[in-house]
Amino acid sequence: MNKTAKTVNTLTATTEVPIRFNEVDSLKVVWHGHYYQYFEDAREAFGKQFGIDYLTVFEKGAVIPIIESSCKHKRPLKYGDSAKIEITYHDHPAAKIHFTYKVYRKSDGKLSATGSTTQVFLNLDGELLLNNPPFVDAWREKWNLI
Amino acid sequence: MNKTAKTVNTLTATTEVPIRFNEVDSLKVVWHGHYYQYFEDAREAFGKQFGIDYLTVFEKGAVIPIIESSCKHKRPLKYGDSAKIEITYHDHPAAKIHFTYKVYRKSDGKLSATGSTTQVFLNLDGELLLNNPPFVDAWREKWNLI
Amino acid sequence: MNKTAKTVNTLTATTEVPIRFNEVDSLKVVWHGHYYQYFEDAREAFGKQFGIDYLTVFEKGAVIPIIESSCKHKRPLKYGDSAKIEITYHDHPAAKIHFTYKVYRKSDGKLSATGSTTQVFLNLDGELLLNNPPFVDAWREKWNLI
Amino acid sequence: MNKTAKTVNTLTATTEVPIRFNEVDSLKVVWHGHYYQYFEDAREAFGKQFGIDYLTVFEKGAVIPIIESSCKHKRPLKYGDSAKIEITYHDHPAAKIHFTYKVYRKSDGKLSATGSTTQVFLNLDGELLLNNPPFVDAWREKWNLI
Numbered sequence: 299m300n301k302t303a304k305t306v307n308t309l310t311a312t313t314e315v316p317i318r319f320n321e322v323d324s325l326k327v328v329w330h331g332h333y334y335q336y337f338e339d340a341r342e343a344f345g346k347q348f349g350i351d352y353l354t355v356f357e358k359g360a361v362i363p364i365i366e367s368s369c370k371h372k373r374p375l376k377y378g379d380s381a382k383i384e385i386t387y388h389d390h391p392a393a394k395i396h397f398t399y400k401v402y403r404k405s406d407g408k409l410s411a412t413g414s415t416t417q418v419f420l421n422l423d424g425e426l427l428l429n430n431p432p433f434v435d436a437w438r439e440k441w442n443l444i
Numbered sequence: 445m446n447k448t449a450k451t452v453n454t455l456t457a458t459t460e461v462p463i464r465f466n467e468v469d470s471l472k473v474v475w476h477g478h479y480y481q482y483f484e485d486a487r488e489a490f491g492k493q494f495g496i497d498y499l500t501v502f503e504k505g506a507v508i509p510i511i512e513s514s515c516k517h518k519r520p521l522k523y524g525d526s527a528k529i530e531i532t533y534h535d536h537p538a539a540k541i542h543f544t545y546k547v548y549r550k551s552d553g554k555l556s557a558t559g560s561t562t563q564v565f566l567n568l569d570g571e572l573l574l575n576n577p578p579f580v581d582a583w584r585e586k587w588n589l590i
Numbered sequence: 591m592n593k594t595a596k597t598v599n600t601l602t603a604t605t606e607v608p609i610r611f612n613e614v615d616s617l618k619v620v621w622h623g624h625y626y627q628y629f630e631d632a633r634e635a636f637g638k639q640f641g642i643d644y645l646t647v648f649e650k651g652a653v654i655p656i657i658e659s660s661c662k663h664k665r666p667l668k669y670g671d672s673a674k675i676e677i678t679y680h681d682h683p684a685a686k687i688h689f690t691y692k693v694y695r696k697s698d699g700k701l702s703a704t705g706s707t708t709q710v711f712l713n714l715d716g717e718l719l720l721n722n723p724p725f726v727d728a729w730r731e732k733w734n735l736i
Numbered sequence: 737m738n739k740t741a742k743t744v745n746t747l748t749a750t751t752e753v754p755i756r757f758n759e760v761d762s763l764k765v766v767w768h769g770h771y772y773q774y775f776e777d778a779r780e781a782f783g784k785q786f787g788i789d790y791l792t793v794f795e796k797g798a799v800i801p802i803i804e805s806s807c808k809h810k811r812p813l814k815y816g817d818s819a820k821i822e823i824t825y826h827d828h829p830a831a832k833i834h835f836t837y838k839v840y841r842k843s844d845g846k847l848s849a850t851g852s853t854t855q856v857f858l859n860l861d862g863e864l865l866l867n868n869p870p871f872v873d874a875w876r877e878k879w880n881l882i
Contacts, residue, residue: 319630319644320475324523329466330802331776334769338611352611353670364768368806377470378645465776465790476656477626484623484757498757499816510622514660524791612767616815621758669762 307443309387313343314404316380327374328381333411334367337399340385341415344397348387350437358433362395362417369413373403380404389443393419393430453589455533459489460550462526473520474527479557480513483545486531487561490543494533496583504579508541508563515559519549526550535589539565539576599735601679605635606696608672619666620673625703626659629691632677633707636689640679642729650725654687654709661705665695672696681735685711685722745881747825751781752842754818765812766819771849772805775837778823779853782835786825788875796871800833800855807851811841818842827881831857831868 315336323329345351355362375381382402390396395417401410419427419434430438438444461482469475491497501508521527528548536542541563547556565573565580576584584590607628615621637643647654667673674694682688687709693702711719711726722730730736753774761767783789793800813819820840828834833855839848857865857872868876876882 316634318627319634320469320477320627322470323466324468324470324472325799325801326470327801330805331466331769331772334772335610335612338769342608342611361763363763363765363809363812365809366807367768369804371801371803374801462780464773465780466773471653471655473655476659477623477630480623480626481756481758488754488757507617509617509619509663509666511663512661513622515658517655517657520655612761612769614762615758616760616762616764618762623758 307389309344309348309441309443310384311340311344311347312382312384313340314380314382315339317375317377319377322377327376330369330371333369333371333401333413336381336383336401337367337369337385337397337413337415340383340399341397343383344385344387348437348441358431359422360419360427360431361422362419364415365418366416367413369411371411373408373410375401375403375410381410389438393427453535455490455494455587455589456530457486457490457493458528458530459486460526460528461485463521463523465523468523473522476515476517479515479517479547479559482527482529482547483513483515483531483543483559483561486529486545487543489529490531490533494583494587504577505568506565506573506577507568508565510561511564512562513559515557517557519554519556521547521549521556527556535584539573599681601636601640601733601735602676603632603636603639604674604676605632606672606674607631609667609669611669614669619668622661622663625661625663625693625705628673628675628693629659629661629677629689629705629707632675632691633689636677636679640729640733650723651714652711652719652723653714654711656707657710658708659705661703663703665700665702667693667695667702673702681730685719745827747782747786747879747881748822749778749782749785750820750822751778752818752820753777755813755815757815760815765814768807768809771807771809771839771851774819774821774839775805775807775823775835775851775853778821778837779835781821782823782825786875786879796869797860798857798865798869799860800857802853803856804854805851807849809849811846811848813839813841813848819848827876831865
């Protein structure tokens with residue numbers, strides 16, 4: 299790989315989730331807690347697109363629990379609409395996975411919420427990995443992140 | 445145990461679950477799917493009261509997945525109220541666990557729903573057990589069910 | 591419409607739902623209660639395909655709560671797989687909506703579960719409608735059900 | 737009220753939530769998204785204890801949607817355990833409600849997670865209230881917060 303050509307240190311995917319009837323509360327808007335589900339749906343889509351989904355990670359001997367999450371709400375989502383979620387991976391050397399999220403309303407394209415999550419690596423005995431597992435560095439190199 | 449005195453072949457427990465804000469849909473009533481959660485809450489309460497909860501069953505080398513469930517709705521449950529769930533174990537010789545449920549509204553004591561579930565026994569390799577595991581027959585005897 | 595040509599009294603749609611990570615329990619299979627969500631996803635897909643979704647019904651002045659639901663489980667669904675749900679509307683003259691469901695595992699095409707739901711019509715004041723609302727009979731005629 | 741005596745500007749409540757079987761994922765720990773449900777359970781408990789629950793707020797003509805939430809995870813919660821949640825209201829003059837949370841494992845008393853939420857006031861037409869509604873200032877005075 300031509301390192302000098304490297305300019306990318308983020309990767310982005312998008313996915314779309316129709317609002318489910320029972321995700322909407324008595325105020326007729328999506329309950330705030332469900333946005334964390336949408337973030338997870340976006341991580342799934344990202345993982346499939348870039349070859350680093352949970353099952354692949356697990357086969358490599360690691361799990362990646364969330365240690366931090368946050369969400370800021372701008373505009374409500376309603377039943378009948380869909381959430382369009384943009385997920386961005388931000389590369390950095392520490393043994394962590396950092397994503398940010400933008401959730402748009404499909405109906406009018408307006409921003410509904412932003413958010414972030416941080417994940418760490420544990421081995422299958424539940425011990426924290428202080429350095430990136432080799433498969434992660436290989437993955438980062440493959441996608442021209444390092 | 446004096447078998448001639450046996451008249452019991454059911455066991456009943458009750459539990460109470462406050463309605464959560466996000467269990468109520470845009471029609472301001474509990475979404476029907478959540479009643480299956482209330483049934484599970486009742487199984488938990490039953491298991492703790494009668495010493496046959498999931499963790500105990502697991503330690504004995506079995507899991508008890510649901511193979512059938514059903515629910516009939518009579519009156520809605522609303523936010524601010526609580527579900528009062530009566531769960532009844534119906535003993536029978538087959539290697540199955542059969543429960544029925546009555547869900548009452550705490551506010552007025554009226555019946556909100558009835559339901560039933562059937563569970564089977566699998567060993568930890570996921571194989572169906574055609575006969576009750578010994579710990580289950582011991583449990584049935586302890587509670588004077590057989 | 592040529593009544594003599596009528597042979598259809600059911601309508602069928604299919605939809606596909608990827609298994610979410612958090613729908614799988616500690617036994618690594620989809621928790622039984624989530625199948626009722628899959629049934630709802632199938633009703634949504636059916637409603638969109640045949641023009642009788644919740645929002646359309648609501649605009650016509652009716653809501654259609656579930657009064658009965660049931661599910662029988664054959665084979666587990668696992669994370670990484672998708673549920674392929676076949677939903678069938680069974681027409682009949684009473685003011686009720688009756689659906690049956692078949693849930694298949696996308697991975698091997700095998701049947702995971704079957705189920706059924708029954709819905710009634712309420713007006714927006716919550717009163718039970720004893721006869722089909724006119725828009726429903728028009729809908730049944732449109733799809734050659736009556 | 738004797739302002740010079742005022743020392744309180746926070747209020748704290750605690751509640752306890754048993755871990756539900758289906759809140760635990762295939763890694764046998766509570767899925768991170770469920771902590772936002774525990775936070776809501778704590779807000780409910782707080783609201784009931786201090787007379788400012790959702791229904792009371794609604795009767796006063798306001799709703800209080802979440803505009804920000806966050807959670808940091810320290811130690812996992814497992815099935816069989818309970819979450820003990822400490823919720824603290826932090827008073828301030830802006831028309832916002834700010835809570836922080838500490839989630840403890842009942843089994844060993846250790847900290848599982850910390851978090852925060854911010855809510856704003858909308859009137860029943862969905863318009864943002866720039867100043868605290870009068871009932872909120874009355875409530876703050878009652879509890880010696882101002």
